[in-house]
Amino acid sequence: MGNYDALLVLSFGGPEGPDDVMPFLENVVRGRGVPRERLLEVAEHYQGFGGVSPINQQNRDLVEALRPVAGVPVYWGNRNWHPFGEDTVRRMKDDGVRRAAVFATSAFAGYSSCRQYYEDIARISVEGGPELVKMRHFGDHPGFVEAMADHTRQALARLGRDDARLVFTAHSIPVSMARSAGPEGGLYEAQLRRSAELVNEALGRAGRPWDLVWQSRSGPPQVPWLEPDVCDHLRKVDAPAVVLVPIGFVSDHMEVVYDLDTEARQVAEEVGLPMERAATPGTHPAFVRMVRSLMDEPEPVPCALTCCPAPVRPAPARHA
Template sequence: MRLDEAMGTYDALLLLSFGGPEKPADVLPFLENVVRGRGVPKARLMEVEAHYQRFGGVSPINQQCRDLIEAIRPKVDLPIYWGNRNWHPFLTDTVRQMADDGVRRAAAFATSAYASYSACRQYLDDIDRAREAVDGAPEIVKLRHYYDHPGFIAAMADHTAQALGRLPAEVRDGARLVFTAHSIPLTMARTAGPSGGAYEAQLLSAARLVNAALGRTEPFDLVWQSRSGPPEVRWLEPDVCDHLEVLYKQGAQAVVLVPIGFVSDHMEVVYDLDVEARDLAAGLGLPLERASTAGTHPAFTSMVADLLAEPEPAGCAATCCPAPPRRPAPA
């Protein structure tokens, strides 16, 4: 389908994202929205709140969504709306505005490239809830997972090459690429069903494609970050900081962290990688650089227009990416 034909199929583009606080007073209410029903210990919540307050109570993600919209706007001849799961502008409010504006059928682009409950199914549930709450809500079609799209791969390869170039020349050729993604519970990652195991498999595929795009044949690693939840629940491992210590002991010359699991800088990227991992590497004397997320890279923003021009994606099965079991919060 040509892009002009796609413009006739959809009459708006909806940017779906996670949301983030934009002032100190927003942080705790935002985090309570994020973890509601997940049994996250209060101490962990306060620890994460401190991460946000270290940056003035502002997550970078909302501004990055604004920047992404402005970068996409010249490439698609559609009005663009933006709705979040966890903070303003909330998706339901955005869908209400779309209905008021007469939007009948919109394509939804999520700031998450992969299959898993939180990265895909939860966005579909968010859309369903928002539409149920709004009279005359438009039909909303979520665009496909794009972890392997050439535009995403090109953006990440370019940013990774730039990070390699920032390393001292004497260690650059021996640098290890360490791809990172948000850890999730094993029950979510390896559940049975149509997408069982897809999250890990898709991340590994994206990492391989970036490595190949750089012309590298050296081994690379896929590790995890930002786990939360009750300590007795098993999550994907190894943790990025634990892995850096292993690489140091094995004699690694340098490391480039590549946040392949993110398309924009969440707080998990700027704190877990730019603070915790960087401080650890500095203490070890291990040269380390971090590749940028896809952000507003031209190849990535052009990808959105490409996705709009593709045939409409098949709807996900109701059993796809099921929610993990919920545990009650400790008293």
């Protein structure tokens, strides 16, 4: 089994005040040639919430929920904002941690959702510091499924009708990245469809139709991304009501509260479509127990370095 003496929650990070927003976004897109105009547009989403992303507090809540059950000290570090992973690992070294399980706050295969966390682990590891072992994908774990099903059941109850169609959502990625996810390709979408199917079955809706759609596209229009977009889908869906189920996310962070609770809700209201949104796993007891159970599993075999390759970024324009 794992034989760990600490647990590290490794996440994306988010700003915690108006002055943090642009530095945070610059960290996120460093080296990707994203136009400043696009950053300013995204910054407005954060500023509409006081410049504070919900993700950091949600990670604090998850860490606190894990402390009584983990059996080892629980640490937290981020890729793009404080507390940075490298600072956390140095603190773990000072605390004498030798070997830590790493719970990445992303359930599925893919470059951004898995491979980049392996890169983070390599980058933040320090000589003489703890060995960091990333735990497996968990979108099909019974604890994840139970948490999502429970929250979806609550959303159906709030809507007050059983004829609602379940519309599962996940982060869109470039089609080329989706095709290269996993050893044989296509694993990101396949895992998401399997998770959605399991949640649908857990709700006693086996055989009833559901949809998987995409959100939060951020790439240039000439690059194909996974479709349909959730807002486009809501304009066309043949259903009396819908429950949006953010199956691709583990907490109600900015891309959930803005893209679904703000933009998608506006579209639903425009077309007169009754809509509710299920919560993400967050600190649901089944999800917290799941994280602990992953630590008791045999150590996962790391993917080959050729798995889920980094996307090829277009070269930034050169100016004379």
